[in-house]
Amino acid sequence: MDRPSFDAQFRGVFGEQFASLFRYLHRVSGDPDAAADAAQEALVRLYRRGAMPEDVRVWLFTVATNLVRDEHRVSTRRRQLLERDAAEAGTAGDGKTPESDLAQGERRRQVRSALATLPLRDRRMLVLRHEGYSYREIAAVLGIAETSVGTLLARASEAFRSSFLRRHGAPE
Amino acid sequence: MHLSDGSLFALLDGELPPDSAAAVLSHLRECPACQQQREALERDRREVAELVGQLDNAPPPVTVEMVMARALRFGARRGLLAAGLATLLIGGAAVVFATAIPRQWLARVFHPHAASRVQQPSRAPTLPTRSGIALVPGRTLILAFRVEQSSGSVRISLVTDSLVTVLALGDTVDYTVGTDAVTIGNDGRTTANYEIRVPLTLAHLRVRVGDREIFAKNDSVVVSPVPRDGATGEYVIPIHFQPGAGRAQP
Numbered sequence: 001m002d003r004p005s006f007d008a009q010f011r012g013v014f015g016e017q018f019a020s021l022f023r024y025l026h027r028v029s030g031d032p033d034a035a036a037d038a039a040q041e042a043l044v045r046l047y048r049r050g051a052m053p054e055d056v057r058v059w060l061f062t063v064a065t066n067l068v069r070d071e072h073r074v075s076t077r078r079r080q081l082l083e084r085d086a087a088e089a090g091t092a093g094d095g096k097t098p099e100s101d102l103a104q105g106e107r108r109r110q111v112r113s114a115l116a117t118l119p120l121r122d123r124r125m126l127v128l129r130h131e132g133y134s135y136r137e138i139a140a141v142l143g144i145a146e147t148s149v150g151t152l153l154a155r156a157s158e159a160f161r162s163s164f165l166r167r168h169g170a171p172e
Numbered sequence: 173m174h175l176s177d178g179s180l181f182a183l184l185d186g187e188l189p190p191d192s193a194a195a196v197l198s199h200l201r202e203c204p205a206c207q208q209q210r211e212a213l214e215r216d217r218r219e220v221a222e223l224v225g226q227l228d229n230a231p232p233p234v235t236v237e238m239v240m241a242r243a244l245r246f247g248a249r250r251g252l253l254a255a256g257l258a259t260l261l262i263g264g265a266a267v268v269f270a271t272a273i274p275r276q277w278l279a280r281v282f283h284p285h286a287a288s289r290v291q292q293p294s295r296a297p298t299l300p301t302r303s304g305i306a307l308v309p310g311r312t313l314i315l316a317f318r319v320e321q322s323s324g325s326v327r328i329s330l331v332t333d334s335l336v337t338v339l340a341l342g343d344t345v346d347y348t349v350g351t352d353a354v355t356i357g358n359d360g361r362t363t364a365n366y367e368i369r370v371p372l373t374l375a376h377l378r379v380r381v382g383d384r385e386i387f388a389k390n391d392s393v394v395v396s397p398v399p400r401d402g403a404t405g406e407y408v409i410p411i412h413f414q415p416g417a418g419r420a421q422p
Contacts, residue, residue, distance in 0.1 A: 040405045047240055107226055154213065157217060157220045161219060
């Protein structure tokens with residue numbers, strides 16, 4: 001494939017995948033900066049590759065997942081973000097922010113904290129599924145058997161829901 | 173025998189092959205307990221989807237041109253780097269410091285755009301006891317010195333896992349490269365400015381000016397915040413040398 005054709009394909013992939021990639025990484029890591037970095041880096045690597053992989057979506061998410069695979073690194077930063085969120089929530093009564101934004105921010109913090117209690121693989125699996133990934137794609141990205149995805153997803157969903165309920169009560 | 177949660181979940185997700193789905197649906201028609209479990213799973217699944225959906229955040233304002241420019245900028249120097257760094261690794265820091273040859277060789281490696289213009293500095297820099305670059309294949313780090321420098325002393329320590337490029341666009345740049353750092357000579361007598369650019373994704377980096385640490389990143393923790401260039405996805409660490417001050421002002 002010549003370069004102009006690849007560039008055109010790459011532009012299409014970027015348009016289709018960047019937002020989704022960022023959402024996935026942000027949800028998994030809880031860190032928007034790290035998510036933005038890793039999403040860009042994965043796309044940079046694709047562009048440098050100069051040829052499209054067979055399944056570009058799986059390739060991109062696999063690379064991005066590896067970029068944030070260091071759980072310790074992610075969790076350290078996430079703890080800081082959660083502490084910041086908690087501090088912001090505690091000082092949110094200054095009347096400058098609309099009430100709905102506050103409630104939304106608080107709920108987001110609650111969801112993030114519940115998600116953070118899950119093992120990294122469960123978190124990734126849950127987020128990938130909610131990003132519209134098929135069981136085959138989830139299995140490919142996470143390196144697990146496709147036949148076990150349903151079972152693991154059921155457990156991860158239950159664990160997440162239980163964690164949320166323990167911490168914050170029933171979802172509205 | 174009841175259906176597993178995995179099978180029910182796959183059914184709800186539409187991920188069961190047709191023959192398996194038919195068998196599961198057939199069982200469900202006959203088994204109230206499994207029907208009840210399916211309803212419970214469906215409810216949980218809906219709640220989880222709603223909760224996860226609340227985490228949505230708008231993506232950063234990154235364009236495809238930014239990503240392509242970043243890829244091209246790194247890629248253009250990769251071949252040169254590979255050769256240079258392989259030589260550096262094979263030769264080892266001892267060879268680098270034990271011979272006078274590396275100066276010109278390093279100029280070719282680190283000054284690809286103006287290799288012929290790199291000159292031997294008029295004054296030898298004061299070298300730290302340890303200097304050089306630690307290199308582990310994998311990530312790429314670029315330390316870019318965008319302007320000429322002529323005085324002072326800068327030490328850049330690369331703590332872990334980075335391939336390193338140093339670009340100097342000025343005419344007179346004096347480097348010493350060892351096993352874990354790049355040291356740039358500068359005796360503080362004239363004004364000189366540097367711009368060090370490193371990817372936001374870099375895990376570990378320390379930048380020192382003399383005995384002061386002006387930037388440190390350890391995992392995701394940035395000890396000394398510096399500006400970011402959103403277009404290139406880099407930290408930008410400016411260092412300004414004041415004539416006669418004898419030390420740099422970050």
